[in-house]
Amino acid sequence: MSENKIQAVNPKVLEVLENLPELPSMPTVVGQALDLLEDPKTDIKQLADIISTDISMTTQILKLVNSAYYGFPSQITSMNKAMALLGFDKVRSLILSVAVKPMMMSYSGKALWNHSLRCAVGCQHIARSLDYGDLDEAFIMGLLHDIGKTVMQIYNKKAYPEIDKLVGIGADILDAERTFYGFTHTEIGKALVEKWKLPLIIGITAQHHHNPLNSEETISASIVYVADRITQNQLKFPIFDNEIIDSFDYEVQNPEMLREEIFELSQPIVEALS
Ligand SMILES: [Fe+2]
Numbered sequence: 001m002s003e004n005k006i007q008a009v010n011p012k013v014l015e016v017l018e019n020l021p022e023l024p025s026m027p028t029v030v031g032q033a034l035d036l037l038e039d040p041k042t043d044i045k046q047l048a049d050i051i052s053t054d055i056s057m058t059t060q061i062l063k064l065v066n067s068a069y070y071g072f073p074s075q076i077t078s079m080n081k082a083m084a085l086l087g088f089d090k091v092r093s094l095i096l097s098v099a100v101k102p103m104m105m106s107y108s109g110k111a112l113w114n115h116s117l118r119c120a121v122g123c124q125h126i127a128r129s130l131d132y133g134d135l136d137e138a139f140i141m142g143l144l145h146d147i148g149k150t151v152m153q154i155y156n157k158k159a160y161p162e163i164d165k166l167v168g169i170g171a172d173i174l175d176a177e178r179t180f181y182g183f184t185h186t187e188i189g190k191a192l193v194e195k196w197k198l199p200l201i202i203g204i205t206a207q208h209h210h211n212p213l214n215s216e217e218t219i220s221a222s223i224v225y226v227a228d229r230i231t232q233n234q235l236k237f238p239i240f241d242n243e244i245i246d247s248f249d250y251e252v253q254n255p256e257m258l259r260e261e262i263f264e265l266s267q268p269i270v271e272a273l274s
């Protein structure tokens with residue numbers, strides 16, 4: 001059993017998740033699609049048929065697939081064609097992006113949503129240069145790293161601006177969250193991702209993206225740490241903790257340049273899903 005499995009869960013996190021009046025649940029079609037993706041017997045047509053039953057989801061996935069980020073030379077107009085061109089391993093991140101957007105946008109606003117998309121693209125970019133196996137997984141790690149902030153805002157929207165204020169004058173975000181809520185976005189983010197039955201690594205990186213060296217998945221958590229810091233609205237100095245950067249094989253020679261590169265790469269996705 002992994003270390004994360006046996007770490008005690010903050011009881012407040014469980015209480016909040018169980019008692020939220022508007023518990024963030026995945027749309028049915030997303031749950032069905034994710035289940036199909038787990039099944040090796042699934043074919044593309046089955047998956048496309050399920051997604052096509054949700055018109056809004058289909059429209060947004062097609063918009064995303066047709067964005068410059070994916071770089072297909074001609075317009076893709078059907079779910080079947082989109083799935084066939086993308087392949088199974090890229091479908092999950094698209095489905096999740098479209099599924100999470102309404103919840104994050106309505107409770108946390110555009111700034112967190114755009115940051116999450118940029119962080120997702122950043123994770124994928126860094127993962128690619130590290131030869132990290134699953135690039136779709138890297139995207140999802142970034143997409144959902146701060147999902148816990150949205151849960152906190154669903155639970156108590158009024159307290160969150162107080163945390164922003166404290167962070168603005170130099171407080172540690174996790175300490176500030178503990179003071180106002182009794183738990184952190186990293187703890188509740190992990191718990192939500194587990195509730196959604198996403199791969200364990202997505203929960204681990206949500207939990208450890210502020211302190212990747214505490215994780216048994218140091219590389220994955222460090223990828224999210226770098227992508228997160230580099231895609232903040234304002235770069236905070238010092239940008240990185242040297243001990244973290246030294247712990248994995250990724251060189252950031254010029255953070256401003258990396259930031260520009262990731263913002264440029266992510267712009268088509270940000271626009272398609274704005
Ligand atoms: Fe965070």
Ligand SMILES: [Fe+2]
Nearest residue numbers: 115145146228
């Ligand atoms: Fe973040």
